[in-house]
Amino acid sequence: MPIGKPTTTILRIATILLLFLNLTTVTPKSTIEPCSTTDSCTSLLGYTLYTDLKVSELASLFQIDPINLLSANSIDISQPDVVSHILPSQLFLKIPITCSCVDGIRKSVTTHYKTRPSDTLSNIADAVYGGLVSADQIKEANEISDPTVLDVGVNLVVPLPCVCFNGTDNGVPAVYLSYVVKPVDTLAGIAARYRTTVTDLMGVNALGNADVEDGDILAVPLSACASNFPRYASDYALSVPNGGYAVTADHCVQCSCTPGSRLYCQPASLSVSCSSMQCKSTNLMLGNATVQQSSAGCNVTSCGYGGFINGTIITTLSSSLQPRCPGPQQVPPLIAPPTMVTPDMGLAPAPSPFQIGGAPIGGLPGSVVPSSTGSSIAFPPSANGPSGSISAACTLVNPISGFSLAVVLVVFLGLVVPFL
The missing domain is CATH 1.10.287 (Helix Hairpins)
Known part of the structure; x- marks a missing residue:
């Protein structure tokens, strides 16, 4: 009929x-930062391992220095054969990447992936890279006309989300983490975990309300300590998030962010050949300080780090009069390379405290500073991989x-x- x-x-x-x-x-949606300069910054990716991987394998997946990867997560780099250590599946780590200005927007394009048998763009995006990129974004970045035909051994550019925002958040030094929202997450829980506010997250990500969806990619500002090295230093604009480390000067210097937002650098624990790290005309080595009590206060003389210039470690001697003598430097404790994932919800972004049992829960951790009895690594709950993200700025209203x-x-x- x-x-x-x-x-x-x-x-x-x-x-x-x-x-x-x-x-x-x-x-899913992500935050896009327009740009018009060639300046870059170091940013972080929140990444959950899809399988057991050696440190070297994970570093190769993102084309980054394995020592920088370990340092960003406060993992002790002096452990024997640490680069070959096997990291467990579902471990959540911060991946340091270079955020550049490409085609008028901030993104990282230094990561390449060599295709394997049975790979699909969706599998690469969702499983291997944990939803930090979408299949369509990989397709566009590599000008793939037919995504159903993917040859083995092809090197694909994997565009990854990042923002710089001039290395500040409300005028305070910051490093930005690209975080893929999980089904259990709320904006309040993420804010509590990373010691920021819902208002700040909404402002940074141009959100019209506090609703977030599984797979959204949020730019999360992490308070940091910024350097003032000269522009011609190879580690110019070094910025270290609170609770983490950065290794610089050819693995010779290790810097951390200490209380009071002070960048503190000392010799790294690796056995490498390094230039002199002694301040001239003194017996002080990099990171050392002397204190002398006087009637006017405490005279403090310290040997600081001034950047890595033409293969030379620059040390700077400074003296100051302080009301009281300082104690030992409070640096983030280093942890041993993780061997298992602890399903502790207190270490991962979670629902708002008011959404658990109908009452607030105190003591939610707010930074990546590890305790002496626990790990500094966050372990999100196991869940199916997110579906990827759309290459567009955040919408103000969820669909x-x-x-x-x-x-x-x-x-x-x-x-x-x-x-x-």
């Missing part, structure tokens, strides 16, 4: 609803959920089918 005009109209409406449902199920549209479509079809 031929289809009449009313039936045709109904089918067209149903088709439109189905298309709309398909489009709005892809809800209608796919579930709601499905309900509407079922009701609609239930009403019109009897008339077909």
Whole structure:
């Protein structure tokens, strides 16, 4: 029997609803920072291992220095054969990357992936890189015309999300972490975990409300200590997030962010050949200080780090009069390379304290500073990998959920089918 005009109209409406449902199920979004300069910065990726990997394998996956990877997570680099240590699946780590200005927006394009048998763009995006990139973004970055045909051994550029925002947050030094939202997350929980506020996260990510969806990529500001090295230093603009470390000067110097937002640098624990780290005309080595109590206060003389210039470690001698003599430097404790994942919800972004048992929960950790009895590594709960992200700026209003549209479509079809 031929289809009449009313039936045709109904089918067209149903088709439109189905298309709309398909489009709005892809809800993840990320923050885009427009740029017009060649300046770059160091940023971080929040990444969950999809399988057991050696430190060297994980570093190779992102084309970064394995020592920098370990230092960013306060893992002791002096451990024997630490680069060959096997990190457990589902471990959450911060991955330091270089954030550049490419085609007018901030992104990292230094990561390349060599395709393997059975790889698909979706698998690479969602499983291997944990939803930090989408299949469409990989397709566009590599000008792939037919994503169903993926040859083995092809080197793909993997564009990764990052922002610089001039290395500050509300005028305070900051390093930004690109964090993929998990189903359990709330904006309040993420803010509590990283010692910031919901208001700040909403402002940084241009959110119209505090709702976040599974797979969204948030730019999370981490308070940091910034250097003042001269522009011609190879580690110019070095900035270290609170609770972490950065190794510089060819692995010779290790810097951390201490209380009071002071950058503190000392010789690294690696056995490498390094230039002199002694301050001239003194017996003080890099990171050392002398104190002398006087009637006027405490005279403090310290040997600091001034950058890595033409292969030379620059040391600077400074003297100051302080009200009281300082104690030992409070640096973040180093931890041994993790061998297992502890499912401790207190170490990962989680629902708002007011959403757990109907009452606030005190003592939510707020920074990456490890304790003497626990690990500094955050362990998100096991979950299915997010679906990826859309290469667009954050929307101000979250789209209608796919579930709601499905309900509407079922009701609609239930009403019109009897008339077909």
